[in-house]
Amino acid sequence: MRPARALIDLQALRHNYQLAREVTGAKALAVIKADAYGHGAVRCAEALQDMADGFAVACIEEALELRAGGIRGPILLLEGFFEADELPLIVEHDFWCVVHSLWQLEALEKASLSQPITVWLKLDSGMHRVGLHPADYQAAYRRLLASGNVAKIVLMSHFARADELHDPSSTEQLAIFDKARQGLVAQISLRNSPAVLGWPQIPSDWVRPGIMLYGATPFDEPNAVASRLQPVMTLESKIISVRELPAGEPVGYGARFVTTQPTRVGVVAMGYADGYPRQAPTGTPVLVEGQRSQLVGRVSMDMLAVDLTHVPQAGLGSTVELWGKHILASDVAKAADTIPYQIFCNLRRVPRLYSGA
Ligand SMILES: *Cc1c(COP(=O)(O)O)cnc(C)c1O
Numbered sequence: 001m002r003p004a005r006a007l008i009d010l011q012a013l014r015h016n017y018q019l020a021r022e023v024t025g026a027k028a029l030a031v032i033k034a035d036a037y038g039h040g041a042v043r044c045a046e047a048l049q050d051m052a053d054g055f056a057v058a059c060i061e062e063a064l065e066l067r068a069g070g071i072r073g074p075i076l077l078l079e080g081f082f083e084a085d086e087l088p089l090i091v092e093h094d095f096w097c098v099v100h101s102l103w104q105l106e107a108l109e110k111a112s113l114s115q116p117i118t119v120w121l122k123l124d125s126g127m128h129r130v131g132l133h134p135a136d137y138q139a140a141y142r143r144l145l146a147s148g149n150v151a152k153i154v155l156m157s158h159f160a161r162a163d164e165l166h167d168p169s170s171t172e173q174l175a176i177f178d179k180a181r182q183g184l185v186a187q188i189s190l191r192n193s194p195a196v197l198g199w200p201q202i203p204s205d206w207v208r209p210g211i212m213l214y215g216a217t218p219f220d221e222p223n224a225v226a227s228r229l230q231p232v233m234t235l236e237s238k239i240i241s242v243r244e245l246p247a248g249e250p251v252g253y254g255a256r257f258v259t260t261q262p263t264r265v266g267v268v269a270m271g272y273a274d275g276y277p278r279q280a281p282t283g284t285p286v287l288v289e290g291q292r293s294q295l296v297g298r299v300s301m302d303m304l305a306v307d308l309t310h311v312p313q314a315g316l317g318s319t320v321e322l323w324g325k326h327i328l329a330s331d332v333a334k335a336a337d338t339i340p341y342q343i344f345c346n347l348r349r350v351p352r353l354y355s356g357a
Contacts, residue, residue, distance in 0.1 A: 003238035004270050004350045007324070008039055010047035011356030012215055012230035017048055020196050020209040023225055027053040029076055031192075031210030033062060038275070038347035039214055039233060040354070042069035047357045049073065056208055060086050060095065067093050076120060079130070080104050087111050098122050098156070100130035105140050109147045116151035119144055120189065123180050125173040127160035134180040141184055154206060155181050155188045162194035163218045170195065174202055194218040197225045216330050216340035233344065234324025235276070238317055239288075241267040242308065251305050252297030257282045263296075264308040268320045271302040275346035276322055277336035284335040287321035289314040 020028045030052045036044040045055055045066055054074030057063050059082065063075045076096040081087060084107040090097050091113050099105055100122040108119075121141060124131030132140050144150040157177045161169045177190065189206035191199065196207050198219065211218050215231035243265050251257045251265055266288065272278040276299055284295040288311045297305050308314050323329040329340040336343070 002269055003236075003240075004274055005236060006038075006347060006350050006352045007234040007236065008043070008352050008354045009230070009232050009234070009356050010043070010354055012232045013039075013044055013047055013213055014051065014356075015230050016213045016215055016232070017052065017209070019225070019228055020193075020207060020212060023200070024191065024196055024204060024207050026191075026204045026207045028207045028209055029054045029056040029074070029189075030213055031056045031078075031208055032066075032213075033058040033078060033210070034345050035062075037210065037214050037341065038344040040352050041066060042071065043352075043354055043357075044213075045069070045071045053206075054096070056210075060089060063093065063095050064089070074118075081107070084111060087113060087117075090117055091115050096120060096154075099140070099144065100132065102132065102136065102140070105132075105143060108149050109143060111149055113149045116149050118152045118154070119150050120154045120156045123155070123157040123177055125157040125176040125180070126169065127158055127173070129158075129160075131157060134176060137180040138184065141186075153186050155184060155186050156206075157190055159190065159192060159195055162192060162199060163220075165198045165219065165221070165223070170199060170202070197223055211341055211344075214340075214344060216328070216344070218339075220334075231323075231325050231328065233329070233347075235270070235274075235322040235347070235350070236324065237268050237270040237320055237322070239266040239306075239308075239314065239320060240269050240303075240316070242315055243267075250297075253300060254298055257297035257305075262309075264312075265296060266306050266308045266314060266318070266320075268304050268306055268322075269302065270304055270320070270322055270350075271300050273301045273348070274350045275343065275348050276304065277332070277338060277343055277346070279338065280332060280336040284332060285327050287324075287326045289318045290326075292327075 032041045035041045056076040080098040096118040098120045122131040161167045187205035191207040193212035215229045217226035249259045278299045323332045333340045
């Protein structure tokens with residue numbers, strides 16, 4: 001059997017969820033969209049079910065998968081419905097629903113639902129992706145309540161730059177949010193992971209942690225709270241071939257790496273078809289037999305090469321950690337010029353093995 005696999009530590013997931021609640025004192029929706037950022041949505045939800053205040057996913061398809069997997073409790077649809085015919089299912093399964101656009105508001109007004117639903121009314125406070133314009137916000141709130149189809153409204157917005165700890169725009173977005181909601185008596189929700197970890201002054205009744213649940217920092221710089229996160233996924237495989245090369249020999253496609261001295265190279269059963277980023281250059285950290293080393297040459301579809309010159313105890317069958325408890329996914333992402341969100345979401349083909357539930 002091919003040795004590539006992703007080990008998922010559900011105890012670490014629970015620890016990270018608890019940390020989000022502890023540092024904010026708020027209720028937390030565990031964001032498990034995109035198959036829990038590649039970690040497996042149903043398994044992650046099961047592991048959190050007894051402690052989580054609720055879950056958040058992108059769309060009704062993801063929410064239905066959770067219900068089919070036996071997940072109870074609140075599930076928020078972060079983009080609401082895409083078509084009005086989803087509304088009866090939203091009622092049936094008791095999903096919570098973001099309203100981010102006037103067309104959704106109008107569809108809700110026109111619908112005749114067998115029971116009123118819970119709406120999270122989203123304000124565009126400056127990111128300019130989705131959310132109602134501040135000038136429309138109060139009227140939308142009143143219209144939702146008057147529609148008879150809405151039982152409860154939570155006020156929400158989303159930050160564009162909360163991962164930049166010295167940038168003023170999150171504070172500016174908060175001011176726009178506070179002005180738009182003046183006089184409305186309702187719970188609020190603003191904070192994603194970077195805002196949970198790095199912006200303690202921003203109020204929230206509900207927080208929406210995603211990436212931090214999986215133990216990766218959203219920041220480029222060290223952060224005291226982020227340092228308490230525990231990586232959940234360990235992507236590992238084994239060395240399937242070893243060669244001793246003299247100086248001047250190329251390794252892999254395109255001869256992108258050429259040895260400058262006698263070099264021992266190990267080939268690992270892991271490639272970009274597993275989700276390991278092809279953009280990762282020579283020098284990207286890996287762990288071999290518990291010792292740090294580095295990637296050499298281009299990542300292939302099913303294989304990649306690592307330097308074993310300074311890891312003499314490593315050989316055929318040695319375990320290699322591509323990311324996990326020692327090699328941080330955020331460091332691999334940075335080397336590959338991307339973010340841990342993307343490298344987690346790209347995971348495929350490798351079996352996921354769960355522990356700690
Ligand atoms: C994805 C998402 C989150 C979670 O973001 P992280 O940065 O992963 O914590 C929170 N809120 C909304 C609206 C989202 O779409």
